[in-house]
Amino acid sequence: MRVIGPMLLAVATFASGAAYAAWSEHPYKDLGFVVEFPNPPATSTGNYRTQLVDSAPVHIYSQKQDNALFIAAITDLQNRAGDGASLMTEAEFNLNLIGEIKANSTSRVEPGKDAVFGRFITVDCKKGREPDQPGQDVAAQAWFKGTFGMECPDGARLTTNLFFHRGRMYMITGINLPTKDGPSAGPAALRFANSISFFRADGTRNRADGAE
Numbered sequence: 001m002r003v004i005g006p007m008l009l010a011v012a013t014f015a016s017g018a019a020y021a022a023w024s025e026h027p028y029k030d031l032g033f034v035v036e037f038p039n040p041p042a043t044s045t046g047n048y049r050t051q052l053v054d055s056a057p058v059h060i061y062s063q064k065q066d067n068a069l070f071i072a073a074i075t076d077l078q079n080r081a082g083d084g085a086s087l088m089t090e091a092e093f094n095l096n097l098i099g100e101i102k103a104n105s106t107s108r109v110e111p112g113k114d115a116v117f118g119r120f121i122t123v124d125c126k127k128g129r130e131p132d133q134p135g136q137d138v139a140a141q142a143w144f145k146g147t148f149g150m151e152c153p154d155g156a157r158l159t160t161n162l163f164f165h166r167g168r169m170y171m172i173t174g175i176n177l178p179t180k181d182g183p184s185a186g187p188a189a190l191r192f193a194n195s196i197s198f199f200r201a202d203g204t205r206n207r208a209d210g211a212e
Contacts (some may be wrong), residue, residue, distance in 0.1 A: 023191075026061070028074075029199055032165070034209070035072050035172055036195035037063050038188075047146045048075040048169070050139070052083070052090050060149050067177045070192040073147050075169040084164030091162060091169065092119060097140035098152050099125040107161050109198055114206045116198055118163035118170075125152035125175075147171065153178055159193045172196045 026041065027034045046058035061072040080087060095101065100123065107120035131137045145151050148171075152158055155178030163170040174189025197209045 023195075027199075028059075028061075029203060031059060031074050032168065032199045033072075033074070033170060034197045034199070034205070035061070036192065037061075037070060038065055039063060041070070041072070044149050046073065046149050048077075048143070049146055050090055050094065050143050052087060053077065053080070056080075058147055060147075062149065065188060066186065067179065068186055068189045068192075069150075069173075069175040069177065070189070071148050071150075071171075071173045071175070072196075073171045073173065075147065075171075076167070077164075077169055078167040081167035087169060088119065088162060088164050091171070092121065094140040094143050095121055095123050095158075095160070097129050097131060097137050098127075098144050099123045099129065099158070102157075107163075109161075109163070109196055110206050111208050114198075114200065116163055116165050118161060120193070121160050121162060123152075123158045123160075125156045125158055126154055148173065157189075159190055161193045161196055163196075165198060166201070170196065 023036050023038050025034050026037050041061040041063040044060045044062070046060050048056040048058050057076050059074045059076075063070045077087065092104070101121060102124055103120070103122040105120050107118045109116045109118070127141070129137050141151065152175065157176045158173060160171050160173040172193050172195070174192040176186060176189045197205065199205055
């Protein structure tokens with residue numbers, strides 16, 4: 001786990017407990033990344049569609065455990081490799097339309113020259129947000145479902161690590177599902193969002209990841 005972002009110390013503390021003994025790395029070398037799941041995830045595909053992207057394939061890896069969902073959604077945008085800043089900003093804009101953004105900060109994976117910077121975003125999901133223009137909220141909900149293969153339930157808390165790297169959009173997302181007392185407070189969703197690391201262009205890994 002090589003993410004530097006909010007509450008990393010807390011994540012490391014939780015990760016050291018016996019509750020996380022079953023978590024392990026799942027490398028996807030063809031897509032350039034590694035992420036941790038407690039068990040092997042289900043795989044599916046989606047369609048990334050926004051104002052800026054007519055259509056792009058999404059690789060979805062997902063798992064549910066207790067009251068949390070873990071979803072790694074990787075969108076192939078090789079033909080838009082030079083548009084990463086605009087595409088990431090659009091993704092942030094759409095996340096704001098599926099609920100209320102509670103936190104938005106800089107995230108970093110890998111040290112030194114291997115560093116990849118992104119955004120670490122927390123959203124309380126809630127339908128009925130007032131868009132700037134008619135239909136934007138509906139489009140954002142459709143974008144989310146196409147990207148993640150599901151809607152974000154009202155009352156859920158979503159935490160996503162968002163990166164654009166080498167022509168791909170990475171959204172490593174943990175969702176604490178709603179309960180009668182509000183979103184569940186378990187740390188697993190945060191741990192998952194913080195678990196991403198990247199392969200180098202030559203297929204090796206940074207030593208800080210504990211593997212080459």
